[in-house]
Amino acid sequence: MGSPAHRCRDIERQAGYLHPEQCAPPPPRASSHAMWFIRDGCGIVCAVITWMLVFYAEFVVLFVMLLPSRNLAYSLLNGALFNSLAFLSLASHFRAMCTDPGAVPKGNATKEFIESLQLKPGQVVYKCPKCCSIKPDRAHHCSICKRCIRKMDHHCPWVNNCVGENNQKYFVLFTMYIALISLHALIMVAFHFLFCFEADWTKCSTFSPPVTVILLILLSFEGLLFLIFTSVMFGTQVHSICSDETGIEQLKKEERRWGKKTKWMNMRVVFGHPFSIAWLNPLATPDYGKAEAYQYVV
Template sequence: MWFIRDVCGIVCAVITWLLVLYAEFVVLFVMLLPSKNLTYSIVNGTLFNILAFLALASHVRAMCTDPGAVPKGNATKEYIESLQLKPGQVVYKCPKCCSIKPDRAHHCSVCKRCIRKMDHHCPWVNNCVGENNQKYFVLFTMYIALISLHALLMVVFHFLYCFEDDWTRNRASQGRDGEVGEGAVLGGHADGIRRPVLSLLVQPLRRAELQKESCRTHPRPTGGDHRGGHHRDTT
């Protein structure tokens, strides 16, 4: 079992899990469950949960897999002789962990080991990214990118749905009352905090539309007299 006992790395790994779980909570209970379309909620909820599960599983594999650590203290005379080096062949010894460093191996100050094909030490997975766990790290970042893109698309659809719903209610209120006041633009919604905020965003557009409608329905002059060749309205 490979696990780095680094306080900063453990805290960052826990934060990573909490962020994914928080995103799942927001998507399910704020965006999907209040939706009136059952098929939309089931499909997007299932897809998001699958991607989140794969992301967390890849995170665990990247965190708990030996990245390719070189055994400590193997830079002994007997071990070097067992390598059967050719004449002129050079081997490098790490002065910090007393191990023979293979090609593209680097010493990690956090893991306190030389890691084969080390890329970097990632605190978010609390491990080095090396020869053995690079695949899991790439999968983790890919799944995080996919759930982020999925959530972003759902936010856009969620906004458009709220915008259309508010607009429909506003038009229906205009048809019932003949005019829309300030209360009809900002109030009249019992669906939570999101609708008043969106109403504030689209309020200028609605006011402009209502002003156009009132100008179209304004009555024209119906009579007048002509004195001195001039027309005078009597409305």
């Protein structure tokens, strides 16, 4: 029987592509307080565009619709609701972008580490030839993050990060709050158009009527587009969580090798134990309780 170092499988199924002795020792682990951020040009641009679109909606809602309104109660109520949703949306986006999604330690597929696993006869480990790491069950390699991510669902350029085990809650909240803020903006635009058709256009906004119409049409297009997109994404994510099957696992039709749990338990795994208002708070880190041990062996 060979040593544990020989009982390894390359995830690419290419024999001899990666040998433990070819792996350099893993780099020193960063501080637990270090912020996670992916330096991807496309992702950074998409993230900046996301924030700019929210700020554009904020500008139109406040300076075109609410501040010129003579109904103080209407302005205060809708202003408070819209700004609350905007804050929650951006907070969720920031947490999804700057939270480690569940990256596997890089470069740990060394001979010494594999031998330290004390594998039993017949057991094997999977290793990633791209980041030279021991690959836990249900982990996949992201070519943009250049890391293996536990329970990776997909890489989202809009949050410039992978959606994985540790930040799926924030991504789900981001899609939910963007859908809600888009719906709210569309409702306010509809009421504003109805009011302006019945009143003098010069009293509808501090801007000229043509500029006001253009700003409202652009906001309507933005709101409708993101309402559809984020609603579909939110529904997809909730279904993925309830079925305990990531987007990549569904796409690849991978064989289920993990225990089946109830839908409610799957939701608690992502949003934390027990159920509380903190589920809706992007600033609250989920309390996962007793974490499941990811198996390296197959």
